[in-house]
Amino acid sequence: MRLPHNQDLENADAAIVGAPFDTGATFRSGARFGPEGIRSASHLLRRYNPSLDVLIFDYLSVIDYGDVPVVPGYIESSYERIAESLEPIHRAGVVPIVLGGDHSIALPELRAAAAVHGPLALVQFDSHPDTWDAYFGEKHTHGTPFRRAVEEGLLDPSRSIQVGMRGSIYDAGDWNDAREMGFDLVPTDEVRELGIPAVIERIRERIGDAKAYVSFDVDFVDPAFAPGTGTPEIGGYTSREAQEFARGLVGLDIVGFDVVEVYPAYDPAGITALLAANIAHDFLSLIALRRKNGG
Numbered sequence: 001m002r003l004p005h006n007q008d009l010e011n012a013d014a015a016i017v018g019a020p021f022d023t024g025a026t027f028r029s030g031a032r033f034g035p036e037g038i039r040s041a042s043h044l045l046r047r048y049n050p051s052l053d054v055l056i057f058d059y060l061s062v063i064d065y066g067d068v069p070v071v072p073g074y075i076e077s078s079y080e081r082i083a084e085s086l087e088p089i090h091r092a093g094v095v096p097i098v099l100g101g102d103h104s105i106a107l108p109e110l111r112a113a114a115a116v117h118g119p120l121a122l123v124q125f126d127s128h129p130d131t132w133d134a135y136f137g138e139k140h141t142h143g144t145p146f147r148r149a150v151e152e153g154l155l156d157p158s159r160s161i162q163v164g165m166r167g168s169i170y171d172a173g174d175w176n177d178a179r180e181m182g183f184d185l186v187p188t189d190e191v192r193e194l195g196i197p198a199v200i201e202r203i204r205e206r207i208g209d210a211k212a213y214v215s216f217d218v219d220f221v222d223p224a225f226a227p228g229t230g231t232p233e234i235g236g237y238t239s240r241e242a243q244e245f246a247r248g249l250v251g252l253d254i255v256g257f258d259v260v261e262v263y264p265a266y267d268p269a270g271i272t273a274l275l276a277a278n279i280a281h282d283f284l285s286l287i288a289l290r291r292k293n294g295g
Helices: 031-044 075-091 103-117 145-151 173-180 188-194 196-207 239-247 268-292
Strands: 014-019 062-067 095-100 121-125 161-165 184-187 211-217 253-260
Touching (some): 014 031, 014 268, 095 103, 103 145, 121 196, 184 188
Parallel strands (some): 095 253, 121 161
C-alpha cells in the first residue's frame, strides 16, 4: 500500500513484515518471493474498507517493517532469526501481519507471540492441518508447525480451530491427530454442509475472549482463484468466500496474523498475490475496526 518502510515501533500500531523463506516446502519451491509479490499487488489497495466501514489509517499507524533476515536452506537458523525479529514487535504492542514464505514460518511466529502474550488461540484457514509429526523424516517442514507449537506450549488447542481441510491424505490419522491434540478441525465438506455463517459463529465461540493468532494459507482458496501456491487442493473456496471468513473475525482479540504460501512463479496474472494482499488488507481493517470500537 506504499506504506513507509521503517522500524519505528514506538509510533506504530501495526507492521507488515516479510518472511521470504521456503526451505520448509515439500512440493513446489518459490514462496521466498511471496512477500515481494504481495507487496507489488498491494499497490492497488486503498485506505477505506467499505465492507467493514473503516478508514484504516484514521485509527492505525502502519509501517512496512521490511523482511526478517532469514537464511535460505537453513530452517532452524531462520527460525531463530524470525522469532528474534518478531518478538520486539509484539513487546512494543504492535500487531504484525507476516507475509510468507511457506507455512513453516508459523512456528517461529508463534514462538515470538507466545513469549509476550502466553499460549494463544489459533484460527487457521488452510486445506491441510499441518500437524504431522514429521515429513520426509524431518520435524520442521510446512506440514509440521502446529504440532511443534502445541508441543512447545505456544498454543491452547482447546481454544483453537482449523478450517478448510480437504484433498487426499495418507490415512484418517492425518486429520484425527489434530483432533486428538485438541484442535477443532472443520473440513471443507462440513463447512459446505453447515454454511459459512455457522462456521464463522463456531470460530467466534471457540476463540471467545482469548488472545488469538490468525494464520491464512492461500491454498485454503481453490486453485482456480489461487494457483500460485505450493500444495494446491481443488474443491476449495472462492476469493469472495475467503473474504467472508476473514471479515467474520471482527472484534476478536488478535495479536498477530500471517498470509503464507504465495508462489509468484506459479501465479498467472498475479491473482494469488492479489488475493493475499486483499486478505492482509482485511486483517488491517480488523485491527482498525477494533480500535474504532474501543478495543
